[in-house]
Amino acid sequence: MLHAVQPGDGGVARVVVDLVRGQLAAGLRVAVACPPGTELAAAVRAEGADTYDWRAGRDPGPRLVRETRELGRLLRGVRPALVHAHSAKAGLCARLALRGRVPTVYQPHAWSFEAVEGTTAALARRWERLGARWTDRIVCVSDAERRTGEAAGVRAAWSVIHNGVDTERFAPRGGPGEEAREADVGLGPGGPLVVCVGRLCRQKGQDVLLAAWPAVRAAVPDARLVLVGDGPDAERLGAAAAADPSVRLTGAVADPAPWYRAADVVVLPSRWEGMALAPLEAMACGRPVVVGDVDGARESLPPGHEALCLVPPEDPAALAAALGRLLGGPEPRRSLGLAAREHVLSRFDVRRTGAAVAGLYRELAGVRCTEHREPIGQ
Structure with missing residues (x-):
C-alpha cells in the first residue's frame, strides 16, 4: 500500500x-x-x-x-x-x-x-x-x-x-532533579518554564501566546518561554520576542522530547487542528498542557482537565490566566502531569x-x- x-x-x-x-x-x-x-x-x-x-x-x-x-x-x-x-x-x-x-x-x-x-x-x-x-x-x-x-x-x-504517540519515546525523564532536566536542553536553572512546540505559523497561534506573555510575566515575574520549531512566521515571531529576554526561539529541533521534559507547562494555542500531536506528546512525558479549544482538544485532555487546560482560541487574556494558574505552584502541575501520562497510556x-x-x-x-x-x- x-x-x-x-x-x-x-x-x-x-x-x-x-x-x-x-x-x-x-x-x-x-x-x-x-x-x-x-x-x-x-x-x-x-x-x-x-x-x-x-x-x-x-x-x-x-x-x-x-x-x-x-x-x-x-x-x-x-x-x-x-x-x-x-x-x-x-x-x-x-x-x-x-x-x-x-x-x-x-x-x-x-x-x-x-x-x-x-x-x-x-x-x-x-x-x-x-x-x-x-x-x-x-x-x-x-x-x-x-x-x-x-x-x-x-x-x-x-x-x-x-x-x-510513542509512549516509550515520549516518557518522563526518570533522572534526578529539575536542574538536570533543564540542562538536557542547554538551559540553566531558573523560574518556571513554558514550552510551545509546533510549526511557527498562524495555525499554531504562537502570536497569541506572545501577546499573552506580558500578562503571564506580570503574574509570575520569573517565568520563561521557549518556542520550539521553525516555519514561515519565524522571522516575525523572532522580531516580536527580541526585546524580551524571558523568551527564546530554538528553531527546528531533531527531537522535541527533551523540551517537553524540561517544561513545567506545555502550551499550544492553536486556531484550528484535527487533533494536535504536541499536547499528546507532552502529556505522555508527564507534563500538564494548555491548549486552544479547537477540534480534537477536548478529546485529547483527561476528564476534568478542561476548566484548567482549555482556553478559547485567539484570546490572550484567557491564555495568560490559564498559564498563570498553572505556574503558581508545583503541586497542581505534578498531579495534572501524572493524570495526563496515564490518560495517554490508556487512549493514545x-x-x-x-x-x-x-x-x-x-x-x-x-x-x-x-x-x-x-x-x-x-
Whole structure:
C-alpha cells in the first residue's frame, strides 16, 4: 500500500512515520510518495519503506495539474492495493488521479477550509464535498473533526481514529532533579518554564501566546518561554520576542522530547487542528498542557482537565490566566502531569492507532498483516 503525503514535515510527517514503522513491522509492503529532501522522506527511507519523490508544494495553484499527473504516473508504476492520502494537497491530487479506481483513504489532518477565508474557503469546502465521491473512507483524528466535515456538507463513510504517540519515546525523564532536566536542553536553572512546540505559523497561534506573555510575566515575574520549531512566521515571531529576554526561539529541533521534559507547562494555542500531536506528546512525558479549544482538544485532555487546560482560541487574556494558574505552584502541575501520562497510556498509544488503521485496510482492500499488537494490558 502507498501513503501519498504533503507536507513532508511537522505533525503529519510524524503520524506517517509512526504508521509506516508499524506497518512494516506487521509485514506489509509500504511505499511513500512525498516531497524529496524532507524530514519525512529521510525518516521513512531509514525505516525501510519504498520511497518515491513527488514534487508537490503545500498550496494549490498553477502547478496542481502537473503535480496530479506526476502522482498519477507514480501510482500507475507502483500499482498499490490501497492508497492513503494525507492532508488536503495529497488528498486532492490522489483522488483526482485515481477517481475511485483503487481503494482510497483520505486523512485531512484538519480541514483545508479552516485555514483560509472567503472565496478560497468556499472553494475548499466545495472540493471536499466533491472529492468525497472518490473516497472509500475519510479518517478523522477526532469526533470534532468529523463533525466539522459534516457541517461543511462532506458526505462520506467516516472512521474516527485518534492520533497516537510513542509512549516509550515520549516518557518522563526518570533522572534526578529539575536542574538536570533543564540542562538536557542547554538551559540553566531558573523560574518556571513554558514550552510551545509546533510549526511557527498562524495555525499554531504562537502570536497569541506572545501577546499573552506580558500578562503571564506580570503574574509570575520569573517565568520563561521557549518556542520550539521553525516555519514561515519565524522571522516575525523572532522580531516580536527580541526585546524580551524571558523568551527564546530554538528553531527546528531533531527531537522535541527533551523540551517537553524540561517544561513545567506545555502550551499550544492553536486556531484550528484535527487533533494536535504536541499536547499528546507532552502529556505522555508527564507534563500538564494548555491548549486552544479547537477540534480534537477536548478529546485529547483527561476528564476534568478542561476548566484548567482549555482556553478559547485567539484570546490572550484567557491564555495568560490559564498559564498563570498553572505556574503558581508545583503541586497542581505534578498531579495534572501524572493524570495526563496515564490518560495517554490508556487512549493514545501509537500501537492502538496502528491497529485501528490496519483493521481499516483489511476492511477496504483485504490487506493482511502478520502481526499488529494492541498495547499490553490496555
